[in-house]
Amino acid sequence: MKARALLTRGGPVLGLVLVSAFFGALVGPQFFSPANLELIARQTAIVGTAALGMTLVIAAAGIDLSVGSVISLSTVVIALVLRHAMSPAVSAAAGIGAAALCGLATGLLVTGLRVVPFIVTLGMMLLVRGAGKGLADERRIEAPVTWLNDLLRTHALGGGILLPSGIWILIAMALLVAGVLRYTRFGRHLLAIGSNERTARLCGVRVELCKIAVYTISAALAGVAGVMQFAKLSVGDPTVAVGLELDVIAAVIIGGGSLLGGRGTVFGTLVGAVLMTVIQIGCSQRGFPNWVQQIVTGGVIVAAVALDRWRQETQAA
Amino acid sequence: MAEALAPRFRMRGIRKAFGATLALDGVDLEVAPGEVCALVGQNGAGKSTLMAILAGALAPDGGEMSLDGVAYRPRNPLEARRAGVQMIYQELSLAPHLSVAENVVLGMEPARLGLMRRHEARERTRRALARLGHPEIAPETPVSTLSVAGQQLVEIARALAVGCRVLVLDEPTSSLAQDDARRLFELLARLKAQGHAIVYISHFLEEVKQVSDRFVVLRDGRNAGAGGTADASPREIVAMMVGSAVGEVYPRSPRRRGASILELAGFGPGSAPLTLHRGEVVGIAGLLGAGRTHLLRSVFGLERVRAGRVRVEAVEGFHSPARRWRQGVGFLSEDRKDEGLALGLSIADNVTMSRLAGLGPGPLVLPRPQEAAAARLIERIAIRCRGPRQPVRELSGGNQQKVALARLLHHDVDVLLLDEPTRGIDVASKAQIYGLIDALVADPGEGRPARAVLLVSSYFPELLGLCDRIAVMCRRRLGVARPASELDEHRLILEAAGTEGAA
Numbered sequence: 033m034k035a036r037a038l039l040t041r042g043g044p045v046l047g048l049v050l051v052s053a054f055f056g057a058l059v060g061p062q063f064f065s066p067a068n069l070e071l072i073a074r075q076t077a078i079v080g081t082a083a084l085g086m087t088l089v090i091a092a093a094g095i096d097l098s099v100g101s102v103i104s105l106s107t108v109v110i111a112l113v114l115r116h117a118m119s120p121a122v123s124a125a126a127g128i129g130a131a132a133l134c135g136l137a138t139g140l141l142v143t144g145l146r147v148v149p150f151i152v153t154l155g156m157m158l159l160v161r162g163a164g165k166g167l168a169d170e171r172r173i174e175a176p177v178t179w180l181n182d183l184l185r186t187h188a189l190g191g192g193i194l195l196p197s198g199i200w201i202l203i204a205m206a207l208l209v210a211g212v213l214r215y216t217r218f219g220r221h222l223l224a225i226g227s228n229e230r231t232a233r234l235c236g237v238r239v240e241l242c243k244i245a246v247y248t249i250s251a252a253l254a255g256v257a258g259v260m261q262f263a264k265l266s267v268g269d270p271t272v273a274v275g276l277e278l279d280v281i282a283a284v285i286i287g288g289g290s291l292l293g294g295r296g297t298v299f300g301t302l303v304g305a306v307l308m309t310v311i312q313i314g315c316s317q318r319g320f321p322n323w324v325q326q327i328v329t330g331g332v333i334v335a336a337v338a339l340d341r342w343r344q345e346t347q348a349a
Numbered sequence: 350m351a352e353a354l355a356p357r358f359r360m361r362g363i364r365k366a367f368g369a370t371l372a373l374d375g376v377d378l379e380v381a382p383g384e385v386c387a388l389v390g391q392n393g394a395g396k397s398t399l400m401a402i403l404a405g406a407l408a409p410d411g412g413e414m415s416l417d418g419v420a421y422r423p424r425n426p427l428e429a430r431r432a433g434v435q436m437i438y439q440e441l442s443l444a445p446h447l448s449v450a451e452n453v454v455l456g457m458e459p460a461r462l463g464l465m466r467r468h469e470a471r472e473r474t475r476r477a478l479a480r481l482g483h484p485e486i487a488p489e490t491p492v493s494t495l496s497v498a499g500q501q502l503v504e505i506a507r508a509l510a511v512g513c514r515v516l517v518l519d520e521p522t523s524s525l526a527q528d529d530a531r532r533l534f535e536l537l538a539r540l541k542a543q544g545h546a547i548v549y550i551s552h553f554l555e556e557v558k559q560v561s562d563r564f565v566v567l568r569d570g571r572n573a574g575a576g577g578t579a580d581a582s583p584r585e586i587v588a589m590m591v592g593s594a595v596g597e598v599y600p601r602s603p604r605r606r607g608a609s610i611l612e613l614a615g616f617g618p619g620s621a622p623l624t625l626h627r628g629e630v631v632g633i634a635g636l637l638g639a640g641r642t643h644l645l646r647s648v649f650g651l652e653r654v655r656a657g658r659v660r661v662e663a664v665e666g667f668h669s670p671a672r673r674w675r676q677g678v679g680f681l682s683e684d685r686k687d688e689g690l691a692l693g694l695s696i697a698d699n700v701t702m703s704r705l706a707g708l709g710p711g712p713l714v715l716p717r718p719q720e721a722a723a724a725r726l727i728e729r730i731a732i733r734c735r736g737p738r739q740p741v742r743e744l745s746g747g748n749q750q751k752v753a754l755a756r757l758l759h760h761d762v763d764v765l766l767l768d769e770p771t772r773g774i775d776v777a778s779k780a781q782i783y784g785l786i787d788a789l790v791a792d793p794g795e796g797r798p799a800r801a802v803l804l805v806s807s808y809f810p811e812l813l814g815l816c817d818r819i820a821v822m823c824r825r826r827l828g829v830a831r832p833a834s835e836l837d838e839h840r841l842i843l844e845a846a847g848t849e850g851a852a
Contacts, residue, residue, distance in 0.1 A: 216712045217705045224702055227691035234651065234680060234688055235703040235756070236671035294693045 055314030085250030093226040093293025098156035100276035105164035106258025111173035111268025128255035135251020139244030173268035183263035210298035226293025357546035363412035390567035405429030433514030450488035498529035599814030616657040628799035632816035640825035679762035697723035697737040747778025
């Protein structure tokens with residue numbers, strides 16, 4: 033009974049502790065140095081931010097495969113707007129706005145055509161990627177250096193204790209999204225739709241409106257991730273973040289979200305995202321080749337889902 | 350008739366229990382070759398269980414079965430099919446994308462070295478359809494392009510192609526138009542002449558008289574009578590179905606009929622209008638598939654409506670469920686597990702789902718007030734659970750149903766549309782739900798007007814016990830609501846089966 037409650041609540045955390053301890057043992061105590069922890073946080077920022085929105089989408093039993101494309105589109109838009117001598121804030125807003133429009137389109141297509149989101153967003157993945165390439169004329173877009181590029185830069189002050197502003201943005205967003213999912217009508221409606229859409233409809237939940245909203249919000253958060261991606265690259269790149277959506281989805285699933293909907297927490301998702309970064313950084317610092325890292329990450333995803341399945345079965349019994 | 354012949358199949362003393370409830374208690378059934386035997390009985394009398402045993406889907410706890418004198422004990426539906434026992438269910442089981450021929454030979458395709466012999470498959474299909482007197486259906490036609498009646502024919506053809514000794518048809522006319530039904534009866538006569546033994550399950554006693562040679566009545570899992578169809582009137586058959594009344598107690602507090610609150614008109618051709626007043630329970634009786642659920646769901650905005658008018662207090666027209674809730678109308682689904690409840694969510698989430706406003710400032714929903722609201726209802730209607738955060742999945746059927754009902758109480762609606770509120774729940778919960786329904790329409794005092802209940806149920810004693818007025822629905826036509834005191838179970842069964850005035 034107790035063990036099960038621990039696994040249900042703390043499964044992802046337990047996984048993170050085990051994996052961290054493993055790499056800590058392999059790499060040595062410097063793995064837990066403040067500088068290294070900050071590196072882990074910085075490396076998690078992009079996937080983590082996009083995964084916040086994905087948590088909402090998956091909680092409502094949806095899926096969004098277009099996240100990677102949306103991120104790259106927003107870097108292109110930011111770079112283009114910056115080149116027109118607009119302020120960095122306006123450029124970032126434009127990038128996020130473009131991303132949100134993609135999400136709005138996804139939401140309208142999912143609800144209007146009544147096609148499953150997997151197919152709609154598979155289409156959107158290509159469509160948005162193509163639009164980004166067209167907009168950028170299939171090139172990287174150089175842009176002037178502004179404070180946007182400092183979002184994920186280590187601050188000289190305080191020897192790395194003070195986190196980069198991008199991390200603070202992620203933390204603030206996470207608190208906000210967690211609050212929305214847990215404590216607002218909209219959040220409860222998303223979980224209701226994910227748990228049983230027919231019940232939600234019967235209870236007067238405006239299912240279509242909620243779905244359109246959740247895809248728009250999720251894409252806007254992908255736009256924020258796009259701002260961070262731009263900060264890291266300092267150019268607009270229509271070919272960046274290919275396949276990133278799978279990392280984002282994996283973070284949500286490792287964090288306890290269910291593709292069948294009705295479950296998922298922001299905290300779990302962040303733990304899932306950090307766990308994947310830990311594997312990545314741990315492998316590279318130990319000098320493991322990339323293929324080892326991929327195999328370990330894949331193993332963790334499968335283990336997380338298997339554990340989840342077992343958890344559900346013991347609960348149902 | 351075929352008394353002289355040895356029976357094609359025989360079931361003797363079949364018993365089957367589900368947990369503590371005895372679904373079948375020593376039932377006998379036999380059918381001779383070239384005979385159509387009608388199996389009749391009310392919902393829950395045990396017909397489906399008996400047929401599931403015959404079809405190998407359920408194993409009996411006791412009793413014997415034989416086919417042509419040889420012991421018959423199928424371990425699964427496939428063995429039953431191989432032995433020649435073929436079922437045609439209400440819900441057809443065809444692969445809509447495949448052709449008629451592919452469906453007919455499905456699972457037993459004529460093949461050489463793993464390659465299907467298409468010509469042979471088409472030939473077999475053609476032969477089977479010809480035997481049914483329908484050579485006009487081409488074996489190449491995709492099944493999805495056929496009408497329901499055509500698809501039913503394909504199923505019967507499949508049964509014949511597999512090799513059929515006993516054919517069971519479960520409510521085969523429920524989704525057919527009258528012409529198609531007549532053609533089906535001709536087809537049954539043909540199959541009978543070819544020597545098939547046929548079991549015909551139907552609620553429509555007119556049909557039973559038309560197609561069958563003999564009838565067998567089940568009631569509460571026992572044989573309750575049998576005879577030649579020609580010698581029995583519908584009234585006599587109904588008397589066997591009903592039997593003696595069970596002493597169930599329906600609470601009845603003083604009710605005062607108030608202002609009209611819900612008006613329906615023009616639902617389907619020939620339907621009577623219906624007015625529901627505050628302070629009364631109006632029942633809709635009928636058979637499964639008569640259109641009662643569809644009517645309720647249309648009123649609540651869950652079905653697209655083709656015809657009809659609805660007025661709730663001063664508001665005319667059809668509205669979404671969201672607006673219905675705001676107008677003070679609540680709906681309880683007959684399908685508790687797939688629609689009524691989100692089983693993975695907690696009691697608190699399920700109860701408050703339709704009205705989260707007021708459980709926190711602004712758009713917020715705070716756990717404390719949500720749990721407090723749920724806890725009040727848990728206590729009020731005695732939901733047995735560990736607490737408001739327990740997932741609904743873990744509750745018993747009766748307690749799940751109470752959670753679904755609690756939602757309407759939490760929302761404090763004026764009009765309750767209840768679809769089969771006591772289906773599949775234990776006796777104690779049933780009694781509690783009866784008490785609750787009665788309390789809702791009683792005068793609540795404190796200046797609050799009484800509520801109104803529109804109740805759909807297939808269990809007629811319950812309707813007679815709870816309702817002030819009852820309307821009967823038969824084949825999508827809603828009858829006039831009459832005082833329950835002028836009705837009895839016999840009348841309801843006869844009218845629900847469309848046999849009004851035939852007795």
